Every structure is written in structure tokens, then in C-alpha cells.
Amino acid sequence: MPLADFQTALGMVVAVGAAPHTLPTSQLNLTPEETAWLDFISDTAGLQVTCAIQRWWRETRLRDLARLTIAALGKDQAAQLIATYLTRNVCTSLFFLPETLAFLSFIESQTDHPHLAALAQFERALLLAKEEAGRSAPAHERTTTIIQFAAPPQEILAALLQGQSLPAVSAAEFPVSVSSLLPHFWRLGE
Amino acid sequence: MTIVIKPTPLGVGFTWQSNLKTALGRGWELLDFVEVSPDVLCRETITNGTRHLAYQPELLQEALDSTAEIPVVIHGLGLSIGSAVGWSEEYLRILDEFAQQQSFHWHSEHLAFMLTTLPDGTPLHTGIPLPLPFTDEAVALVAPRAKALCERYQVPFLLENLTYYLPGLPTEKGRDEIAFLNDLTQQSGCGLLLDLYNFYCNAVNFGFDALEALSRLRMESVIEIHLAGGAAHEGFLTDIHTREVPEPVWQMLEWIAPRAPNLAGIVYEVMEPAVPLLGAERLTAQLTRVRRIWDTCCQRSSYATR
Numbered sequence: 001m002p003l004a005d006f007q008t009a010l011g012m013v014v015a016v017g018a019a020p021h022t023l024p025t026s027q028l029n030l031t032p033e034e035t036a037w038l039d040f041i042s043d044t045a046g047l048q049v050t051c052a053i054q055r056w057w058r059e060t061r062l063r064d065l066a067r068l069t070i071a072a073l074g075k076d077q078a079a080q081l082i083a084t085y086l087t088r089n090v091c092t093s094l095f096f097l098p099e100t101l102a103f104l105s106f107i108e109s110q111t112d113h114p115h116l117a118a119l120a121q122f123e124r125a126l127l128l129a130k131e132e133a134g135r136s137a138p139a140h141e142r143t144t145t146i147i148q149f150a151a152p153p154q155e156i157l158a159a160l161l162q163g164q165s166l167p168a169v170s171a172a173e174f175p176v177s178v179s180s181l182l183p184h185f186w187r188l189g190e
Numbered sequence: 191m192t193i194v195i196k197p198t199p200l201g202v203g204f205t206w207q208s209n210l211k212t213a214l215g216r217g218w219e220l221l222d223f224v225e226v227s228p229d230v231l232c233r234e235t236i237t238n239g240t241r242h243l244a245y246q247p248e249l250l251q252e253a254l255d256s257t258a259e260i261p262v263v264i265h266g267l268g269l270s271i272g273s274a275v276g277w278s279e280e281y282l283r284i285l286d287e288f289a290q291q292q293s294f295h296w297h298s299e300h301l302a303f304m305l306t307t308l309p310d311g312t313p314l315h316t317g318i319p320l321p322l323p324f325t326d327e328a329v330a331l332v333a334p335r336a337k338a339l340c341e342r343y344q345v346p347f348l349l350e351n352l353t354y355y356l357p358g359l360p361t362e363k364g365r366d367e368i369a370f371l372n373d374l375t376q377q378s379g380c381g382l383l384l385d386l387y388n389f390y391c392n393a394v395n396f397g398f399d400a401l402e403a404l405s406r407l408r409m410e411s412v413i414e415i416h417l418a419g420g421a422a423h424e425g426f427l428t429d430i431h432t433r434e435v436p437e438p439v440w441q442m443l444e445w446i447a448p449r450a451p452n453l454a455g456i457v458y459e460v461m462e463p464a465v466p467l468l469g470a471e472r473l474t475a476q477l478t479r480v481r482r483i484w485d486t487c488c489q490r491s492s493y494a495t496r
Contacts, residue, residue: 002327003274003322003323003325003327003328003331004274004275004306004307006274006323006360007273007274007275007303007306007320008306008307008308008309008314010306010316010320011306011308011314011316011320012308012314014316014317014318014320015314015315015316015317016308016314024309027309028309031360033360034323034360037358037359037360040357040358041356041357041358044356044357045355045424045425045426046354046355046356046357046395046426047355047356048424049355049423049424049426049428050318050320050354050355050356052423052424053318053355053423053428054316054317054318057317057318058317090314090315090317091315091316091317092236092315093234093236093241093315094229094267094268094304094315094317095232095233095234097233097234097235098234098235098236131233131235134233134246134247134248135233135244135246135247136247
């Protein structure tokens with residue numbers, strides 16, 4: 001199916017960022033015209049804009065739904081980690097939630113700062129709880145997630161809201177429960 | 191092949207969104223119908239690579255309640271009708287579900303693909319609708335699907351032309367975009383959702399004469415027209431529905447509206463975050479202009495259900 005192979009090739013160029021000359025052409029049944037066209041577009045502004053719009057849409061979804069974590073990262077670190085995430089992780093969906101959940105897992109895996117990791121976990125659990133509540137999941141399907149913060153969570157959230165430095169990391173643990181059954185989906189303690 | 195099912199003329203429409211009536215103010219009274227995208231009423235989960243779409247109950251209910259007294263047409267986002275590896279069965283499932291609860295006069299989808307696979311068969315989502323090459327194989331893929339969709343819902347199905355930025359798409363038999371659209375509508379019997387702003391973007395970005403190109407379009411295939419306004423990025427006009435309709439697009443509308451005998455609706459598309467930024471007054475002014483053109487050029491009475 002040449003059209004299927006052409007779409008694979010174009011999808012890899014746009015969504016994976018593959019340079020046309022690096023495509024596994026031996027595995028793809030492309031016509032000479034299609035191969036020539038893929039080479040031709042590699043240096044065009046049109047391809048750059050296509051890729052930029054795709055990345056911009058993805059970034060918009062993340063910035064819309066992962067506001068807490070992105071605020072905690074700060075402008076520069078957020079920009080760097082979003083760019084890294086978009087490069088390392090191919091798009092899987094046009095929907096906000098799957099992309100953002102994947103992003104928050106990525107942040108958790110990338111940071112060794114206890115507050116950032118906990119905030120990413122917290123925001124991820126909140127999104128899942130909201131989703132669970134939105135689809136009116138049966139009670140037996142609803143889960144409670146416990147996130148351990150390394151400072152009083154209310155102090156961390158207050159610092160974020162006021163644009164101040166996050167509180168010092170403590171050796172003590174400060175648990176937060178997240179569940180679709182809770183008012184506002186969360187509470188202090190287990 | 192002529193259009194299989196001709197729709198009832200509706201008139202002036204707008205993109206459905208939450209709290210639309212309040213957001214539009216007086217503009218709401220200018221509407222004959224709204225255009226609903228079932229996808230935006232849904233959430234998607236992906237488990238072990240398998241996609242699942244499900245309606246958000248409150249949002250679906252709001253859509254159903256608010257469209258109880260105004261005609262509806264459907265504009266899909268996620269079918270991926272041009273995917274050679276298969277379209278989205280999940281999208282069709284949610285459209286089936288919607289159809290059980292709300293009738294619609296026609297439905298449409300972007301002429302594009304988003305679903306493909308990597309060479310090892312792993313599913314890949316392109317993250318942006320990508321254009322099809324103007325080839326026989328693409329026509330042979332999409333035309334039967336479009337025909338099948340007409341039969342499935344027993345209302346007209348329309349393909350929408352895309353804004354794309356990739357120059358010199360592969361072609362056969364000297365087809366350009368217009369010839370490709372003509373072949374598709376001719377062979378499938380489906381209609382065309384002519385997005386004039388998308389077409390204007392392509393004309394500006396690739397430097398061709400929009401009116402000359404439109405003059406070669408099968409006018410009887412045009413069932414619906416989209417209007418929008420967007421922004422430029424890196425020298426390209428982009429398909430983003432955030433602004434008022436640019437003047438050249440109005441001129442295109444005034445040219446084509448009286449020439450399209452089956453035109454049944456004109457929709458002003460604005461994305462939800464842009465609605466409060468544009469404000470009810472400017473939106474109403476745009477809709478008033480659409481209404482004037484519809485009443486003047488289309489020579490048909492709107493669907494009088496309200």
C-alpha cells in the first residue's frame with residue numbers, strides 16, 4: 001500500500017522529526033516522485049511551519065492543563081522541559097488529558113526536586129480524579145492516591161500562588177489524599 | 191455522480207460551544223443553526239495503545255439541551271478519513287451515539303489524515319491534520335468512505351478542504367487541489383464543505399489566484415461554507431479561528447454564494463477561547479454581514495424552525 005507508506009514517511013517527518021534522508025526507505029514502498037518530494041520539503045519553510053504548529057498545539061495543551069507544575073518549574077525550566085518532552089515523546093492524541101498525563105509523568109521522572117515531583121504527582125492525580133468524577137465512575141472503580149510532600153502542601157501552594165520561593169525541603173512527610181469522592185478532589189492527610 | 195442527498199437550506203451558523211447563547215448576545219438571534227463537533231464533548235483515554243472516546247455527560251447534556259430548538263450540523267475533527275491504515279472507528283462510535291440522541295442535517299470531516307503507523311506497525315498520531323497527495327490512490331481511498339458515510343447516517347456527508355503548508359504535494363494527472371476535490375465529490379456523491387479561509391490561506395501561502403481556482407470548482411458540490419480569520423506565523427497564514435474574517439475572504443464569499451446552487455449553510459468559525467476576546471459586538475457584526483450575504487445571494491429561504 002504505497003499511500004500507507006507515504007503517510008508513514010510524512011508522519012515520521014512531521015511528528016517524529018525524522019529528516020527525510022534518514023527515513024528507512026528500504027522498509028517503505030515509496031515512488032521515486034514521493035521520495036523526491038520528501039527530500040524537497042526537508043528544507044522548506046512549509047515543513048518548519050507544519051512542525052511548529054504541531055508542537056505549538058501540543059504545548060498549548062500542556063500549558064493549559066498542567067498549570068501548577070509548570071508554575072513550579074518556573075519560566076525557563078518549564079520551557080526547557082516542555083521542549084525536551086515534545087522531542088522525546090511523539091504525539092499520541094489531540095486531546096488535552098492524555099498528553100498532559102504523559103507530560104506530568106515525564107516531569108516526575110526528570111526531576112530530583114521533591115517538591116516538583118510531588119506537585120507533578122498531585123496535579124496528575126487531580127486530573128485523573130476530575131476525569132473520574134466527570135464520567136460518573138462507579139464507587140468501586142474510584143481510587144484514592146496518596147502523595148507525600150516534603151513540606152506542608154498548603155505552604156507550597158501558597159508560595160506558587162504568590163510567586164514566592166518554595167519552602168525548604170523537610171525530612172518529614174506531609175501526605176495529601178486525592179480522590180474523585182472528595183470535595184475539590186483532595187484533602188490534607190491520608 | 192451528482193450529490194446523493196441534497197440538504198435543506200439552513201442559513202447562517204456558528205461553531206457550537208459551551209454557553210454560546212450568552213457569549214453571542216444579540217448575535218444568537220442571527221443564527222439558523224449551530225455546528226457541533228462531537229469530539230469536543232468527549233474525553234479520550236488510551237489504555238495499552240487502544241483509544242477510547244467517551245462523552246463528558248454534563249457537556250453532552252448542555253449540547254443537547256442548547257440545541258433542542260435550533261438545527262444542528264456535525265463537524266468532525268477526529269475521523270481521519272484519509273488514513274490508509276484505517277479511519278477512527280472510535281469517532282464513528284461516538285457519532286453513532288450522538289445520532290441516537292440528536293438529529294443533524296449533515297455532517298462533515300476534514301480531508302486529511304492523522305492516524306498512521308511507524309514502519310514496525312506501531313500506531314502514530316501526526317498531531318496535526320496532514321494533506322493527502324492528489325493521487326488516484328487517495329481518491330480511491332476516500333471516495334468510497336465518503337459514500338459509505340452518506341449511507342450510514344442518511345444525511346449528506348461533506349469533505350472539508352484543508353489549510354496545509356507543505357508545498358508541491360505529489361500529484362497525478364496534473365491534479366491540483368480543486369481537481370482533487372472535484373474528483374472526490376464526483377466519484378463519491380458527497381458534498382463539499384468549502385472552507386474559504388482555508389482556501390484563502392493556501393492561495394496566499396502558495397501564491398495562486400483564489401478566484402481563478404474557485405471558478406474551476408464543481409459548484410453543485412458546495413453544500414456548506416466556512417468563514418474564519420486567523421494569524422500569520424513565519425510568513426504563512428495559518429488555520430486558527432481567532433479573528434474577524436479578512437476582507438478577501440468576504441469577497442470570495444460574495445463571488446461564490448450566488449454560484450453554488452446547493453449551498454445550504456454558511457458558518458462563521460471561532461475557537462472557544464477567542465469568543466470572549468472578540469466579544470459579542472464584533473461577533474454580531476460578523477454574523478450580520480454573513481446574514482446579509484445569505485439573504486441577498488442565496489435566493490432561498492432559511493430553515494424556519496425557530
